[in-house]
Amino acid sequence: MREKTHTYSDGSQYEGEFKEDKQHGQGTWTHADGGQYEGEFKDNFFHGQGTYTFSDGAQYEGEFKDGMYHGQGTETWANGEQYVGEFKDDKQHGQGTLTYPDGDQDEGIWEEGEFLYENEV
Numbered sequence: 001m002r003e004k005t006h007t008y009s010d011g012s013q014y015e016g017e018f019k020e021d022k023q024h025g026q027g028t029w030t031h032a033d034g035g036q037y038e039g040e041f042k043d044n045f046f047h048g049q050g051t052y053t054f055s056d057g058a059q060y061e062g063e064f065k066d067g068m069y070h071g072q073g074t075e076t077w078a079n080g081e082q083y084v085g086e087f088k089d090d091k092q093h094g095q096g097t098l099t100y101p102d103g104d105q106d107e108g109i110w111e112e113g114e115f116l117y118e119n120e121v
Helices: none
Strands: 002-007 013-019 022-030 036-042 045-053 059-065 068-076 082-088 091-099 105-111 114-118
Touching: 091 114
Parallel strands: none
Antiparallel strands: 002 013, 013 022, 022 036, 036 045, 045 059, 059 068, 068 082, 082 091, 091 105, 105 114
16 A cells, blocks of 8 residues: 545545555545545545544544444534444444434434434343
């Protein structure tokens, strides 16, 4: 693998490792709007552990698969709302806890971004 910096026509920039002319390994991708991903890449996708910080301050930190949130992660919105748990295909999916800015929580099972039910104690 080799490391280099590449600037794209839309103003975004990638600095990191390449394999066979694809983003692969550790790197940082900065979008023209200021959003930034730092972490692992595979075949030009966010893949593995990483952190994506959006231009509005929202952030996702956790596992990615083929460019999407997938696995364990924490998503924090600019308003302070936070979800900690499992993701699949960019959506809350599986066990997780959503904490609202006022401290209220939805804790339980999620499916495709929708809260299904609380865990039984």
